[in-house]
Amino acid sequence: MQTLLELARDASALAAGEPTALPAALARGDAATPEAEAARQMQICNACRYCEGFCAVFPAMTRRLEFPAADIHYLANLCHNCGACLHACQYAPPHEFAVAIPQALARVRARTYQAHAWPAPLGALYQRAGLTVALALAGGLGLFLALALALRGSLWHAPLAGNFYAVFPHDLLAAMFGAVFLFAALALGMGARRFWRGVAPQEAVPGALARAAHDALTLRYLDGGHGDGCNNEDDRFSPWRRRFHHATFYGFLLCFAATSVATLYHYALGWEAPYAWTSLPVLLGTAGGLGLLAGPAGLLWLNLRRHPLQGDVAQRPMDRGFIALLGLASATGLALLAGRDGAAMGLLLALHLGVVMALFLTLPYGKFAHAVYRVAALLKFNIEKRLPNRLALGSD
Ligand code: HEM
Ligand code: SF4
Ligand code: SF4
Structure with a gap:
């Protein structure tokens, strides 16, 4: 697991355009599942944090160091697919980090609907x-x-x-x-x-x-x-x-x-x-x-x-x-x-x-289905954001 200190170091290195301590696997887009791929990209965002003020996804991301599948499903449904973070991103394709958050999260959204379908x-x-x-x-x-x-x-x-x-x-x-x-x-x-x-x-x-x-x-x-x-x-x-x-x-x-x-x-x-x-x-x-x-x-x-x-x-x-x-x-x-x-x-x-x-x-x-899952994700976000963010940089 990446520690908070490592994340902060990566963030300042990314901002200065220096090589970072990001593991090599994070720099490639070859993850096995859409959830793993979205988690890879979120790890990069969590070090960069340029888009922190864009929407609900990034503040929710900063509360996490790791992104298990359930959290990725939550973040994917919190994303409103506005596209802003794609056009703002210095690591978007053709950069080797291949960060395309709207696409990665859209792929996971479809998997959410399928994974939770009834019957x-x-x-x-x-x-x-x-x-x-x-x-x-x-x-x-x-x-x-x-x-x-x-x-x-x-x-x-x-x-x-x-x-x-x-x-x-x-x-x-x-x-x-x-x-x-x-x-x-x-x-x-x-x-x-x-x-x-x-x-x-x-x-x-x-x-x-x-x-x-x-x-x-x-x-x-x-x-x-x-x-x-x-x-x-x-x-x-x-x-x-x-x-x-x-x-x-x-x-x-x-x-x-x-x-x-x-x-x-x-x-x-x-x-x-x-x-x-x-x-x-x-x-x-x-x-x-x-x-x-x-x-x-x-x-x-x-x-x-x-x-x-x-x-x-x-x-x-x-x-x-x-x-x-x-x-x-x-x-x-x-x-x-x-x-x-x-x-x-x-x-x-x-x-x-x-x-x-x-x-x-x-x-x-x-x-x-997007209506139902988005409202559920917004509800979780509105609960979570009232609770202290124990991972906030500079906090206890
Ligand atoms: C109240 C909950 C709802 C929320 C939060 C919501 C939110 C969104 C968002 C953010 C998008 C754009 C991203 C995407 O394509 O997934 C979208 C797309 C769409 N929504 Fe909703 N929606 C809701 C309810 C509804 C309802 C009730 C309808 C229609 C009966 C609807 C019809 C559509 C359609 C047709 C699109 C597709 C647009 C496209 O493909 O470009 N939505 N919705
Ligand atoms: S989308 Fe790009 S610019 Fe925005 S936080 Fe993620 S890596 Fe940084
Ligand atoms: S595309 Fe999704 S994650 Fe990116 S800024 Fe818009 S709502 Fe946020």
């Missing part, structure tokens, strides 16, 4: 996330198109004045989506529980959950610590990734709120759909749908231009599949709203329900 065998779906999304989409669309044909005999019909339940009975939809949603919530909850068991701090700190929620809801660490936004294709900073993510995230929440209010209307108040254009479910759904259309479109545009060292190119099918499902769910939902009084309502409804079913089915086995 465990389904963790393999992350490795084929593009195929998983494609199959779920084909299955969801096929299921609802076939159901519409079986129940009504045709996808075209005389206008039904927006009465969706004349095509698919309400109880059938409630049972199908309720079951898939509960399963997704259970699977994600079990994954988070497993992750938390591996990284949980011993102490509880009051207020940490509220601070973690604030950090997540504002995407506090998506700006490299300077407030100008994050890097995407090069060393320029841009606020657009955060803005598009907010449109996506809050759009998703508004759509969820629209469905929840409609469920309340149905069961608690006995008010049945279709609801008026000015009703709360329609207003929430329209606002959310627009956000969920603009946000994923922007995220896809940025994703297509992203610097390859800022992420793991192998995960692009997972990222883009999720973005595509979100955008399609919104596009088909808005099209359904616009055409709900016409003869194509049954077809539009089947398309929308098929996409939403695919989205729900893949929630626990795709990119959505």
